[in-house]
Amino acid sequence: VESPSMYKRETWALSDDEKLKAVPVLHGEGNRLFKLGRYEDATNKYREAVICLKNIQTKEKPWEVPWMKLEKMINTLILNYCQSLLRMDEFYEVLEHTTDLIQHHPGLTKAYFLRAKANAEVWNEAEAKKDFEKVMELDPTMTRQVKKEILKLEMRMQEKEEEEKLKYKNLFP
Template sequence: MEETYLLNHPGVKKSILAGGTGPMPHFPPGTKLVFHFQTLLDNFERTVIDDSRLAGRPAEIFVGKMFKMEVWETLLTSMRIGEVAEFWCDAVHTGLYPIVSKGMRLIAQGKDPLEGQRHMCGMGNMFHYHSTGFPELDELMRTPQPLIFIMELLQVRDPMSYHRESWMMEKDEKLQTVPTLHMQGNALVKQRRFSEAASKYKEAVLLLKTVQSKEMPGDIDYINLGRMIVPLELNYCQCMLELEEYYEVIEHTTELLEKHKGKSCVCINTFPTTELDSL
């Protein structure tokens, strides 16, 4: 196993454990990289901190999209498809790893990786990050240190070959996508395909909420986005009602009523079996 330093990247050493296949891929901006990884401490025991295989799904990053762990893009774009390599990275490259790891763990648990970080300026975020909720990650926050990453590059997907996730979209693109999702949801409701319709409404709500999260609460843009969200959430709830997902309906409608307490009344009515009142 030959160990080499990556050209123009001080503090990174690479050892190829298994060679990949084919020529070196091209990695234009937006390229989707799908990979498995292990993260190990650089100690005698080589303690494993994270393992994507144990989480049950590979990880993904997109070239040029300012992923917090910039060094990972460097590592992966040095690999062929199918290659397995071990990388030693100096502490200068690993300082943000606890934040990245926390986000990935929350995603694996079905939780929002940004929960608790919204509307916090830089100083607030800094103090928030000192407690990740995971003792081993808190220790890495207190004492930045070199880490070892074992990576297997599974797929390299061209930017035009996959559905763009919401976080990859610019603000205007998100706002333009919402009416399309709304209309698609309406059409699915008329076909009584309530589960698929609910997914469309939910996706539209998430797009609007990600845009709203960048605005200051109380500002006119924040308020207007909230008004756009309400009918979509009601449509989603009515679909859930048709699907007899009553706890889901109660949770969402209670949240809506709490948000709009003391404001204009949010009314939730029954609707005909062929069409939603709020379409």
């Protein structure tokens, strides 16, 4: 038998106030799990926090101050979620979420950066470079980091090209 204080209700059963209090805890737990390399567990915490916030957000008027505050919190959590997905090689899901974020909030530098990395992983060189350029435009302090990523992408593309040349060379004697 557990004492009442030991019992943890599911987030769907919490009041809006309790959900708001649970979000920073879930966010922090997600970050801790991410640092430990437990990306799947981290994504579950971020997802749970997003669900709490979206549930509260439905009761607000879109684009008004309370709604926007929740939206900002949701965006942060979705970007963390995407960072975990990248580590789990879920590139197409990252592309989907970051593209959605960019459509609604075109100034989110981290969304462009994560989308660029996902595009690079699925061999979308032009799209990756376009997003990396946008990152440097939005945040010039990231130029060094972005140039490293572009160099890495170009090296991978060259390696792929070399592999394909070898493969096709043997096909046509």
